[in-house]
Amino acid sequence: MNGHITLNDSPQDINLPDFIVKWVDVGIFVVNKKMEVTLWNNFMCNHSGLGADAIVGKNLFECFPELPKAWLSKKILGVFLLKNFAFTSWEQRPYLFRFPHNRPITGGVDHMYQNCTFMPVKGAAGEVDSVCITLFDATDIGISQTALKKAMKSLSDSSNRDGLTGIYNRRYLELRLSAEFDRCRRYRDQFSFVLFDLDHFKRINDTYGHLAGDEVLRVVSSHINSLLRSVDVMGRYGGEEFGIILPATPMQSALILAERIRLAIEQAPVAYKGISIPVTVSIGIAEFEPDVPNYEHLIGCSDRALYHGKENGRNQVTCYTPELESKTASS
């Protein structure tokens, strides 16, 4: 046997390392400094559709023009230069080669996720002659990780949402309000908080029934949500009361938006089982001031403004000013 490894029943000696490289279920290929491919194993053949005969000796980027050449050649040249391993992960870069994967039926993704390792191949003199790249199929990990992340997100999302309207709940709204309050205090930024309430909501419930009332809450909250910017945060504060955080927004701008909301709701009665239910809202606005002691105080200010609007005939927007305190007290 003189040191050779042979496989049973094999007519000739087989070079075991060659056999493994050829058949292992991992992509292996080697490029030299000119980016010419010098080795291309079966995994690479099968998934790319290009046999070793067709690609060995040719330039990698000429054979695969869709490869991200600027980035990949920099990565490979880095291994030549630094004589060091390099890596890519499917999490940041899903694939190197856009190969189909082996779960066409059950996968739900349209290509193979890949983890790659770039290894410097050193010659006798210690210089890097070529770079060997291994390519692991990470599709299964990718699919399960992505599903897990999605599930985690929807879990944390659902704990932040109000069951009836689907917008954020009070707990989450206060969390965000508290964070915005701290942020503005630290960076001397500004924001406004808007509190609004459906006028005579009890009367809607009594007249049309609770199911109609629920529908009104759903339609009005989603209508208002559609009028907001993506940075604004709206949540159900309680019953028929809602709050909106308007980051980087002074009172004057908040007033314009609030007036737009008031008008939109007034002009769009809610349709329920063939009945048109007219709805109006009263809105109170408070602006963040550096001397406001905490976010709860800010909610109190917007509530005072809202209450003032209710007293004055509803379906209107009121901005909080310190003068409201004395008026409220006297009324």
Next chain:
Amino acid sequence: MLIKSLPSTWDVEITQAVNGKEALDAYRAGKADVMFLDLTMPVMDGYEVLENIQKEGLNSFVIVVSADIQPLAQERVKKLGAMAFIKKPVNPDLIESALKQYGIAL
């Protein structure tokens, strides 16, 4: 390790310092005709030692021996008056030739 890399025929007395400040004190006290100076040191680094030597107008014969192989590091120490820069790990032949170049009898 550096001491063992010095030419064996060189008949000198060696004072060792564990940081830049000690080295500078020894230099000020006239204990050194030749200083082998590292750059990365606690308390006072090699750059500061060179600056002080330059500022105080001390007669300097400093060979910097450092693992910091950034070209800019070499440039800087030369500007600060270092006679030679020898990269770590130290090649004893380079030390000998640097010493000979500046006419030090071994």
Next chain:
Amino acid sequence: MSAMQLTEDQRDAMQEITNIAMGQAGSLLAELLGNFVNLSVPRIKVLALAEVARAIRDMVGSDIDVTAVRQSFQGYLTGEALVIYGQNGCTELGDLMGYDEELDRSEETELLLDVSNVLVGACLGGIVDQIKNLTEAHGTAELGFSAPSVMAESVPADALINPDKLSWTHALLVEVNFTLEGRNFISHLCMLMPEHSIEKMCSILDRFVESY
């Protein structure tokens, strides 16, 4: 316990070896980022598990948030390397690499992993280059590396390693840090080796001292 401490000679030798390896890594980092890199004096210590959190706090400071990348190395020496970045490590890196546009999260992470990988590979490669002729393996002691991964993002430095979840008792810590001149950037490279690597390392260091 006493067997798990380095002698003064061993520590000096490790410091010298690390210093040289770090010089090589620092020079690569300087080239990569186009900025002069200041090197630190290597910190070499055998740590008991209970001292880990404190050691990390001593290195990076107590009340800052850090982002860390970890990478395993195996072969003649086995262990894990952590690269710990200060608060604005990511954004500073993007800036230095000359990315004009703001990087998205994936690109930012990829950059962080790449830079960490260069530092770990260069530093450990530099250490092994110097000691490989002193091992029983006689010149064939090369290291393999795992892919780097983000271990923690913006967490308090104290919370980086939780001793309650770990089972080792002693580890050899080799720490160096790189700061960029004129920049608010710092990265700490910590190489941690478990007990059996410490024993191997000690005998290598003894041979290193003898060889001079």
